[in-house]
Amino acid sequence: MTAAQPLDSAQAEALRTEEPEVPGLPLKRARVLVVDDDERNLLAIKNVIEDLAEIETAVSGDEALRYLLKGEFAVILLDVFMPGMDGYETAQIIRQREQTKRIPIVFLSAVNKEKEHLMRGYAMGAVDYVFKPVEPVVLRSKVNVFVDLFTMTREIKRKAEQEQKLLDANLRANAERLRIEQALRVAEQRQAAIIQSLPIILYLEVANGMPRVPQFVGGNFAAVTGFPFSALDESPTLWSDRLPFC
Helix, strand or coil, X not given: CCCCCCCCHHHHHHHCCCCCCCCCCCCCCCEEEEECCCHHHHHHHHHHHCCCCEEEEECCHHHHHHXXXXXXXXXXXXXXXXXXXXXXXXXXXXXXXXXXXXXXXXXXXXXXXXXXHHHHHHHCCEEEEEECCCCHHHHHHHHHHHHHHHHHHHHHHHHHHHHHHHHHHHHHHHHHHHHHHHHHHHHHHHHHHHHHHCCCCEEEECCCCCCCCEEEEECCXXXXXXXCCCHHHHCCHHHHCCCCCC
């Protein structure tokens, strides 16, 4: 068996060709990766499940690992015995990589149904086995479960991202509203301070009322007139005597 050489960041980025999902558009079909060194097996398996998902095929563990850098897969159907890197070693590397460690792996095997071999496969990260010759109904049933789970999980994730975007937009809108309200309060306080500092007062009085006494006064009455507003109660003519008459 030969170990796969890890890719550096530049190589990995160059292989990431899958386009991101576009909000508001239907989600792309789930993808399934089938790995087998026998082209006939790949063709047979693809014919059985191609209506369930987009199928990618690889003839070796090395090719499979490169495919896994090109986006997400709902499940990997992985042949146990292949020349070079076998299925067990490929599965182990898949489980060691952060971006692929959660992809379900179903082993394909024509032999070794003994418990020790099955346990080794599960220890390497497999979630299930399919034995050759493949029974189409069984294979479709197993793949369909993982495709449905993947599609549902991806939809939940997309909705959560959309809700988070709405929440972020609301938070930004609220922050902007608070900023504007604060700016208005500051402007009102500045305006009030300016008016308070001016030697004027605003007042209302009853039309043709006698004596002429203001009903409402805005501003510093005492600073402008030299006497408190309460003095008008004691001497109503105090106000009218100081008003200019035309």
